[in-house]
Amino acid sequence: MIQLNDIRKVYQMGKLPFEALKGIDLTIESGEFVAVMGPSGSGKSTLMNIIGCLDTASSGEYHLDERNVAGLSFDQLSQVRNRKIGFVFQNFNLLPYATSFENVELPLLFNGKSAKQRKERVRELLDKVGLWEWHRHRPTELSGGQQQRIAIARALVNEPPILLADEPTGNLDSNSGREIMEIFQGLWEAGKTVIMVTHDNTVAGYAKRIVRLLDGRVENGRKSA
Amino acid sequence: MIATFFRNLFRDLVRQPMRTILTLSGVMWGTFAVVLLLAFGNSVQKQSMKNMRGMGDRLVVVWPGRTTMAHGGFTKGRPIRLTTEQVYGLTDHVKGIAQIGPEFRQGRRLRHGREEFNITVRGVGTEYTDLRNTIAQNGRFINKIDLERRRRVCFIGDTLAKDLFKQDEPVGGRIMVEGVPFTVVGVMKKKIQPSNYGGNRDTQTLFMPWTTFTALYGSKYVNNFIYSTAPGVDSAALERSLRSYLSRKMGFSPKDTDALFIWNQAEMLEQVNVFFLAFNIFLGMIGSFTLLVGGVGVASIMMVVVEERTREIGVKLAVGAKRRQILFQFFSESLMIIIMGGILGFAASAFLIGVLPAEKIRDYVGVPQINPLVGIATVLILLVIGTIAGIAPARKAASTNPIEALRS
Numbered sequence: 001m002i003q004l005n006d007i008r009k010v011y012q013m014g015k016l017p018f019e020a021l022k023g024i025d026l027t028i029e030s031g032e033f034v035a036v037m038g039p040s041g042s043g044k045s046t047l048m049n050i051i052g053c054l055d056t057a058s059s060g061e062y063h064l065d066e067r068n069v070a071g072l073s074f075d076q077l078s079q080v081r082n083r084k085i086g087f088v089f090q091n092f093n094l095l096p097y098a099t100s101f102e103n104v105e106l107p108l109l110f111n112g113k114s115a116k117q118r119k120e121r122v123r124e125l126l127d128k129v130g131l132w133e134w135h136r137h138r139p140t141e142l143s144g145g146q147q148q149r150i151a152i153a154r155a156l157v158n159e160p161p162i163l164l165a166d167e168p169t170g171n172l173d174s175n176s177g178r179e180i181m182e183i184f185q186g187l188w189e190a191g192k193t194v195i196m197v198t199h200d201n202t203v204a205g206y207a208k209r210i211v212r213l214l215d216g217r218v219e220n221g222r223k224s225a
Numbered sequence: 226m227i228a229t230f231f232r233n234l235f236r237d238l239v240r241q242p243m244r245t246i247l248t249l250s251g252v253m254w255g256t257f258a259v260v261l262l263l264a265f266g267n268s269v270q271k272q273s274m275k276n277m278r279g280m281g282d283r284l285v286v287v288w289p290g291r292t293t294m295a296h297g298g299f300t301k302g303r304p305i306r307l308t309t310e311q312v313y314g315l316t317d318h319v320k321g322i323a324q325i326g327p328e329f330r331q332g333r334r335l336r337h338g339r340e341e342f343n344i345t346v347r348g349v350g351t352e353y354t355d356l357r358n359t360i361a362q363n364g365r366f367i368n369k370i371d372l373e374r375r376r377r378v379c380f381i382g383d384t385l386a387k388d389l390f391k392q393d394e395p396v397g398g399r400i401m402v403e404g405v406p407f408t409v410v411g412v413m414k415k416k417i418q419p420s421n422y423g424g425n426r427d428t429q430t431l432f433m434p435w436t437t438f439t440a441l442y443g444s445k446y447v448n449n450f451i452y453s454t455a456p457g458v459d460s461a462a463l464e465r466s467l468r469s470y471l472s473r474k475m476g477f478s479p480k481d482t483d484a485l486f487i488w489n490q491a492e493m494l495e496q497v498n499v500f501f502l503a504f505n506i507f508l509g510m511i512g513s514f515t516l517l518v519g520g521v522g523v524a525s526i527m528m529v530v531v532e533e534r535t536r537e538i539g540v541k542l543a544v545g546a547k548r549r550q551i552l553f554q555f556f557s558e559s560l561m562i563i564i565m566g567g568i569l570g571f572a573a574s575a576f577l578i579g580v581l582p583a584e585k586i587r588d589y590v591g592v593p594q595i596n597p598l599v600g601i602a603t604v605l606i607l608l609v610i611g612t613i614a615g616i617a618p619a620r621k622a623a624s625t626n627p628i629e630a631l632r633s
Contacts, residue, residue, distance in 0.1 A: 054543060054627050075547040082545020093540050093631055097240060109229060110545040154544065 002028040002051060002162070002193070007060035009046050009216075020046040021057070022216035028195065030161065033188040035204040036197045038213035044197045045166070047213065051195065052085055052164045053077040065161075082110050086155025088196075090167035092147045094139040094154075100126065101135040104153045111158055125153040129183070145176030152183055163187060165196035169203055181206050230557075237530075237558055248526045249566045255516030255610075256570025257577075259603050262508040264578060264593040270501040272591030277494060279418035281357045281453065283323070284490040285464060286422055288449040296478040305475050305484045306446040309350075309435060315450075318474075319467045321458035326350040327447040329438045330424055335431060336401040337389040344385065345424030346402065346431045348438025356451050359427055364396035364411030367434050371410070375436045379407045382428040386412045400431070405441065407433065417588060422488065423448070460491040513606050519566065520614035527559045527618035531625075538622055539630025552623035559615030567607045571595075 009021040020043045028034055038044050049055035050062065053069060056077070062070045069080060081087075094103045101122055108118045126132040129149040131142075139147050148168060155163060165184070169177035185206055188194045198204050212219040238245050289305040309327045316322050329348035334341060353359060354366040362383065371378050379400060386395040386409075398409045418426050438444065454460040464487055469479050477484040531538070538551055575595055583592050 049628050052543075054631075075549065078542065078545050078547045081543060087543050089631060093536065093543070095537050095540060097236065106541065107544040110541075110547070110550065115228070158545070 001030050001063070001065060002026070002195075003061075003063040004051075005061040005063075007047075007050060007057045007062060009043070009050065009055070010058045020216055021050075024060070024216075024218055026211065026218055028193065030193050031188070031191055033184075033194045033206065033208045034196070034211055035207035035209070036195065036211045036213060037199070037204055041215075042213040043216040044213055048164060048166055048195070048197050052087060053080045078110070082107055083158055084160050084162055086152075086158070086160045086163045088148070088151050088155050088163065088165040088168045090170040092139070092144075092151045092171070094147055094150060096139055099136050099138055100131060100142070100150050103139070103150055104157055106154060107158045121157055122153075125157050126150075128156075129153045143176070144172050145179055148172060148176070148180050149183070152180070156187070161191075162193045162195065165194070167198055168196060169198070169200065177203070233554075234558060234561055238561065244526060245562065248523050248562055249569065251519035251522040252516070252563050252566025253519075253570040253573065255512070255519035256567045256603065256607065257574045258515040259509065259512030259606055260571060260574035260595060260599060261577065261593070262512040263505065263599040263602055264574070264595055265590060266501070266505040266508040267596065267599060268591035268593040270505065270591075272587070272589070273497060273501070274494070275591070276417045276419050277490070277497065279358060279416045280421070281451070281490065283454045283456075283460065284356060284451060285454065285460065286449055286451050286488045287467070288486040288488075289447070290483050290486055292477045292481050293483045294478045294481045296481065297476045299476055303477075305471075305477060307450065307475075308446060309439070312447055312450040315452075315467070315470075318470050319463070321455050321463040321466075323453040323455040324352045324356055325450060325452035326352040326356060327435055327450050328353070329435055329442075329444050330448045331438075331442060331444075332424070333431075334403050335385075335389070337398065340389050342385070342388065344429060344431060346433065346438070347424070348435035348444070349432050350435055353432065353451075356453055357427065358416060359432065360414045360416070361411040362414035363394075364409070366411055367432060372434045372436050375440050376434060377405060377407045377437055378410045378433065380411045380413065380432040381409055382413050382426070382430045383415050384428040385431065388429075402431070402433075407431075454491065460489055464489055509602060509606070513610070516606060516610055520563065520610035523559055523562050523566075523611075524614040524617055527555065527562075527615070528621065530558075531555060531618050531622040534622075535625055535630045538625040539627045542625065542627040543631060548623040551625070552619045554619075555622040556615040556619035559618060560611045563607060563611035563614060567603070567611075571603070 004024050004026040007021055007024040008019065011018045011020055024047060036044050036047065046055065050057050053064075057070060060070065061068055064080065064084065069077065072080070095106070104122045104125055105118050108121060113121070122135070123132060126135055129152060131146060131149055131153070134142060134146065139150065142150065163184070168184070169180055172180065181203060184194055184196070196203070196207070204210055289307050292299065292301050292303045292305065295301050312325060312327045316325055326349060331346055332343055333346040335344050349367065350372065351366065351368055354361070359366065359380065361380070366380050367378065370376070379402075381389075381395065381400070389395070389400065390398055395409045395412050400407045400409060413427060416427070418428070421427065424430065454463050468485055468487065471485055472479040472481070541551060542548075578593050578595065581593070
């Protein structure tokens with residue numbers, strides 16, 4: 001469960017402070033499928049970064065599975081990211097010189113798994129996204145849709161309960177986009193919490209709940225709202 | 226895990242082979258310079274020490290002179306003179322002398338067949354061969370019987386032997402020393418001796434028993450005497466007690482250094498050692514600066530590499546890498562370049578030293594070799610420079626902001 005209480009984020013832009021998030025109250029239950037929407041500059045990315053533990057809030061409380069992660073150091077948050085959160089990016093963010101196998105293996109390397117465990121796990125995930133036969137290929141040899149599936153495999157390899165996706169279909173044609181969304185749909189049905197940022201209403205349609213941001217505030221934050 | 230680490234490290238290095246090779250060559254060249262400079266510095270030092278021992282080991286030379294201070298009722302300007310008996314008698318009064326002996330010296334004209342030379346002739350005792358390392362290559366040195374019987378025999382330096390006798394066997398040969406025939410009993414073994422006190426070097430000298438010398442030329446007082454300090458005895462202290470004894474006995478001021486001039490090899494060696502320490506540090510520093518340039522090359526290249534791989538760093542941080550893991554990755558990459566360059570540089574210098582014509586340069590610079598001292602010094606310098614070169618890029622990499630890195 002994700003619980004945000006009065007989360008604020010202030011950036012210092014020159015001499016003037018800029019408040020990107022102005023007190024976010026948001027609760028996302030385990031197993032929800034949430035789309036975060038809003039115009040650019042509304043604070044979507046900042047919010048996702050904070051939820052993903054890539055960034056820390058200036059003030060407020062963030063409970064991730066009952067644990068307050070607001071005060072943790074960067075390296076402590078690294079472990080949280082490694083075990084609890086899988087990231088899927090708009091531009092895939094695969095390592096260009098590494099093979100599909102190595103890309104998927106990457107989070108396992110920071111989780112201290114043995115070579116044998118890593119191999120089994122990577123194989124399992126690549127099979128799941130249907131790309132084992134491409135495991136020796138590099139990202140440049142794959143289509144966009146395939147690259148994103150590799151990225152999803154990477155996001156899932158440590159079995160995190162939460163999947164964060166930032167415009168996952170933004171760089172894909174509509175067919176590939178639909179494939180990706182069907183994978184997300186399947187993952188949600190299998191019990192994952194899926195949170196994604198999108199502009200696209202069709203994509204947002206897969207989500208069971210839409211959180212709308214405007215000027216650093218949630219328009220419909222509480223679940224009851 | 227370790228296998229993966231090295232596989233990735235290697236892949237990162239070969240991804241841009243030209244760049245890696247160029248960076249590597251900077252470090253290699255620096256290491257090459259450090260190793261060679263240290264190896265040569267070391268060998269020059271050793272050779273110089275060896276050359277100095279050509280004169281003798283723990284040797285002290287004493288020249289009785291003329292007083293320059295009034296003392297004990299005597300006016301200044303009085304000559305201090307010692308006889309051979311007084312010289313040999315010193316061991317009874319001054320403790321710590323291993324061997325002592327007189328030395329008489331004159332320039333004389335020698336002839337053998339048609340060859341004639343003006344050369345230094347020395348009258349010495351049997352102990353001279355030990356004190357001054359005049360070791361017989363053929364025949365023998367002057368012995369007790371020669372001295373007792375005032376035989377007209379001589380021991381000659383190897384160069385003199387060649388100059389006089391050419392291809393002929395010198396031992397048993399005859400040399401005329403201003404009309405007086407002498408029989409050669411021995412030829413000195415070749416040794417390295419860059420200089421001598423008074424007269425020719427040993428290699429061009431004729432040695433005869435001092436008894437023969439004094440009988441023929443009428444000398445009564447020694448030109449100088451020489452002694453060696455016994456093992457475990459402080460040569461400076463011995464020198465002081467010798468001076469104080471002789472000043473009392475001969476009646477001159479112990480402060481009057483002109484009355485008794487003493488040259489002490491141990492002091493000389495000490496000074497030379499200090500000089501060579503400074504010399505080697507200087508060489509090491511020159512080499513280190515060359516290596517430092519290579520290190521700066523590594524650091525700047527790694528800075529560029531970090532810049533180029535910002536996204537990779539961002540991805541790794543996002544999927545759970547800790548900052549210190551990123552630090553370690555880039556630090557080890559820099560260090561690996563330094564180590565590989567170091568190994569190559571070491572190998573190159575070892576090869577060069579291996580193919581050097583040792584025979585031709587030995588007398589001047591000794592035989593340079595990569596001994597443990599040179600090895601350890603080089604490795605230490607490499608590690609220091611590697612750490613300096615690695616730390617800045619690694620810190621830069623570890624401080625990457627993952628949000629910015631992933632957005633690009």
